[in-house]
Structures are given as structure tokens and as C-alpha cells.
Amino acid sequence: MANINKKSPDEIKSEILSQLKNGPKSTAEISEEIGSNWLTTEKFLNELKEAGIVFEIISTPKMKVYKSTEDLAFYSLPFSEEIRNRSCALLFAIAEEWRKKGIVPARTMLQKVAIELIEQTEGLKDIPILRFHYGQTLAVRYEPSAKCVPLNLNESQLKKLSELIKEYAGKLAIHAKSKQYQKPGMELYKEKYENLEKSFFCFNEDNFKNIEKSLLKLSIFYPVELKHSFPLFDKFIYCATILLNLKNKELKKQGFAKIRELFPLIWDAITTEYFFYDAEKFILPAKKELFFQIRDNLINLKLSSTLSLILDLESEINSINPTEIETLVDKESLEIRQLFVEGAEEG
Numbered sequence: 001m002a003n004i005n006k007k008s009p010d011e012i013k014s015e016i017l018s019q020l021k022n023g024p025k026s027t028a029e030i031s032e033e034i035g036s037n038w039l040t041t042e043k044f045l046n047e048l049k050e051a052g053i054v055f056e057i058i059s060t061p062k063m064k065v066y067k068s069t070e071d072l073a074f075y076s077l078p079f080s081e082e083i084r085n086r087s088c089a090l091l092f093a094i095a096e097e098w099r100k101k102g103i104v105p106a107r108t109m110l111q112k113v114a115i116e117l118i119e120q121t122e123g124l125k126d127i128p129i130l131r132f133h134y135g136q137t138l139a140v141r142y143e144p145s146a147k148c149v150p151l152n153l154n155e156s157q158l159k160k161l162s163e164l165i166k167e168y169a170g171k172l173a174i175h176a177k178s179k180q181y182q183k184p185g186m187e188l189y190k191e192k193y194e195n196l197e198k199s200f201f202c203f204n205e206d207n208f209k210n211i212e213k214s215l216l217k218l219s220i221f222y223p224v225e226l227k228h229s230f231p232l233f234d235k236f237i238y239c240a241t242i243l244l245n246l247k248n249k250e251l252k253k254q255g256f257a258k259i260r261e262l263f264p265l266i267w268d269a270i271t272t273e274y275f276f277y278d279a280e281k282f283i284l285p286a287k288k289e290l291f292f293q294i295r296d297n298l299i300n301l302k303l304s305s306t307l308s309l310i311l312d313l314e315s316e317i318n319s320i321n322p323t324e325i326e327t328l329v330d331k332e333s334l335e336i337r338q339l340f341v342e343g344a345e346e347g
Contacts, residue, residue, distance in 0.1 A: 012036055012044050017053070020068035022081040024057055024290065027064050058293050065290065072140040074132070075294060077279055078287035079139050086127050089151035090114055091142040096150050097161055103169060111137045112176035113164045121157045130278040133271045135180045135189055139279065187221040192267070200260050205249075208256060212244045225277055228299050229270045235310045236266050242317045245326045258313060265306040273299055 007015075015034040019025055025033075031041040045066055048054040057076060058065035067076040072088055079087075091110055094117070098105040105113075115136045118124040128139050153161065168176055181190040196214040199207050219237055222230065243255025276295040283291045 007036070009044065012040065013048060016041065016044060016048065017068060020054060020066060020071065022084055023071065023073065023078040023287075024065050024067040024076050024294075026290075027066070030066070058290075058297065065293070070146065072143060072146060074137070074139065074141060074275065075298060077139070077283070077294060078290050079128075079279075079282060080284055083128060083139055083282060085148075086151070087138040087140045088142075088146065088148045090117070090124065090127060091138065091140070092146075092148045093150035093153055094161060095142065095144070097158070098165055101165060101169070103165075106173055107142050108134065108173040109168060109176055110142050112173065112180060113161070113168060114138055115180065116164055117157065117161055121160050123154065123157065128279070128282045131185075131189075131271065131274045133268065133275075135177050135186065139282065188218060188223065188270075191217050191221055196263075200263075208244045208252060211256070211259070212241060215240050223274065223277075226270060226273045228303065229266075229273045232269060232303055232307055232310060233266060235314055236262060239310065239313045239317050242320065242325060246320070247324050247326055251324075262306075262309060262313070265302075265309070269299070269302045269306055272302055 012034065015036075016030055019030045019033050027038060027042050027045060030045070031038045034041065042064075045054060045064075049056060049066070052069065054066045054068055056064055057067050073079050073084060091114055094110055094113055095105060098110075112135070114127075115129055115138075118127050118129060129136050130139060131137075177189075178193065180186060181193055191214060196211065196218070199210045199214060215237055219233075222233060240255075240259045243259060244252065246252045246255060276291075276299065280288075280291065280295075
């Protein structure tokens with residue numbers, strides 16, 4: 001007699017996707033949760049992977065971890081279901097209020113307004129705020145097509161949200177970013193936006209001096225907790241300082257172009273580590289091992305790809321005759337260098 005309780009392939013796939021709805025899981029975890037053996041679970045996971053519905057994010061001889069394409073958490077980090085749902089619901093509530101005024105808000109603006117709403121009202125402080133590439137963000141991204149019930153905001157929260165929407169309506173996201181960069185803990189972002197980025201747009205001698213000063217200030221503001229990225233950043237600062245002080249103007253311009261090309265890669269590595277550093281405190285103990293695996297795989301990938309470029313540049317610089325490098329005499333730059341040296345010695 002046939003087993004009437006036997007699940008169909010579609011049922012098993014549906015259960016797998018349901019398990020991945022709230023974060024990545026290993027084959028073994030999914031197998032145990034849905035009550036199917038490991039081989040069956042792996043078979044249907046592979047079919048879902050071939051269909052582009054799930055992705056394999058970790059593969060080792062001992063473990064495979066999968067995520068759903070509908071996972072809204074950045075880097076598919078294993079945040080709790082409550083954090084995912086609350087963060088997503090807040091973004092949808094803000095988007096809904098914005099659309100009532102006939103405006104479709106940009107994703108970046110939604111994130112910035114969400115941060116301000118959390119910080120300026122009560123009842124939302126449990127929603128994590130994390131530093132990322134362009135400043136602070138929630139743990140999840142906003143996707144209009146996602147199935148998410150908007151958060152039920154109270155009267156005080158709705159009033160503040162209305163004020164924020166009025167403030168930012170018709171303005172570019174950079175306005176919200178710039179405002180965010182004025183807060184404590186955002187000095188690195190502020191220096192990059194207000195000084196370094198603007199200096200990157202012009203090829204002239206004065207600008208080269210401004211770029212060096214800004215890079216040295218970034219060194220002072222560099223977060224000591226970001227230990228993985230620091231060796232890469234340190235090598236970059238060394239290379240940039242030499243290139244910006246070459247006597248040959250044409251070589252200096254070429255060096256400037258290399259600095260401008262490399263910096264976004266350096267920034268990507270630093271702010272990725274920043275995101276993981278902030279996120280770690282919101283990961284449940286049972287998911288810490290998975291979190292560390294995702295973190296280490298991603299950060300090592302970013303660092304290794306950029307390190308080869310930095311090492312090539314460092315090798316090129318080490319072959320430069322010291323007589324071709326100007327001695328820096330600018331008082332402000334010298335003071336900044338001294339502060340950096342003192343900070344490094346204290347660390």
C-alpha cells in the first residue's frame with residue numbers, strides 16, 4: 001500500500017523555501033525541519049538552485065548553506081525572524097505613507113528616513129541600525145514586490161514621519177546622507193564625502209595636497225575595531241602619500257588616477273567590515289558560527305582581490321628613486337601625520 005503521507009516534490013520544495021524565508025540554513029537544518037532525509041533535501045535544493053530560486057552561499061566538505069533569492073537581509077545574514085520582520089515592516093510603513101502623498105521614494109531615502117524615525121521616536125529602538133557603504137542602514141533592503149505587512153505606527157511616530165517626509169520631499173538622497181554624516185561615529189563618512197570625494201574631481205597641484213590631507217585624516221578616523229581591513233588601508237595610504245608627492249608632474253597625475261581608481265575598492269572593503277562589525281551583536285548565539293563563515297568568506301574575497309592591486313602598486317612605488325619624491329613641508333599635513341603616528345603607537 002502506498003504511503004498516503006508521502007510528500008510530493010512540489011510540497012518538499014515549498015517547505016524548503018518556507019524554511020529559507022527567514023534566513024540562510026544548511027542542508028542538515030532544512031532536512032531536520034521538513035522531516036525529509038538529507039539526500040532528498042539536497043536533491044530538491046539543487047533543483048531549486050538550477051532554477052535560480054535559491055543560491056548556495058557556503059560550500060565545504062562538511063556543510064552546504066543555502067539562501068532564498070527573496071531574502072531581504074543584506075548579505076543574507078542570519079538575523080532573527082523578529083529583526084527581519086520589524087525592519088521590513090518599518091520600511092514598508094514609511095513607503096506607504098510616502099505614496100499617500102503621491103511620491104514614490106528612493107530606496108536610499110527610505111533607509112535614511114527609517115534611521116531618523118528610529119532615533120527620534122519611542123518604540124522602534126529594537127530595530128538595528130548598521131553602518132554600511134553610504135552611511136547607516138537597516139539590516140534589510142526594501143523591495144516593493146516583497147510580501148510584507150507595514151508596521152502599525154502610533155500617533156507620535158506618524159507625526160514625526162510626516163515631518164520627515166515633508167523635509168525630504170523633492171530632495172536628493174545625498175541631502176539625507178550629508179545630514180547623517182554629522183552624527184557622532186560617522187566621522188569617517190563625513191571626511192570622505194565633504195573633502196575626499198570632491199577633491200577627486202580635479203587634476204591640479206592644490207587638489208593633490210587636499211587629497212593627501214584628507215587621506216591622512218581618514219587614517220585618524222579609521223575605526224580600530226576594523227582589524228581585517230586595516231593592513232590593506234595602511235598600504236593604500238603609504239602608496240597614495242608617495243604618489244601625491246612625486247616631483248614629476250605627469251607621473252603625479254598618473255598616480256592620482258590610480259589612487260582615484262583604487263579608493264572605491266578600499267572603501268568597499270572597509271565599510272563591508274563595518275557592516276559585519278555592527279551586525280554581530282544582533283546575531284543569536286546559535287547562528288554565530290554561520291555568521292562568521294559568511295563574514296570571513298566575503299571579507300577575505302574582497303580583501304584578496306584588492307590586495308593584489310595594492311601589492312603591484314607598492315612594488316612599483318618601492319622602485320622609485322627617493323630623490324624623485326618631494327619632502328612634505330606643509331604644516332597642517334605634518335601635524336596630521338604626527339597625530340596618525342601617535343595614534344598608531346597608542347594602538
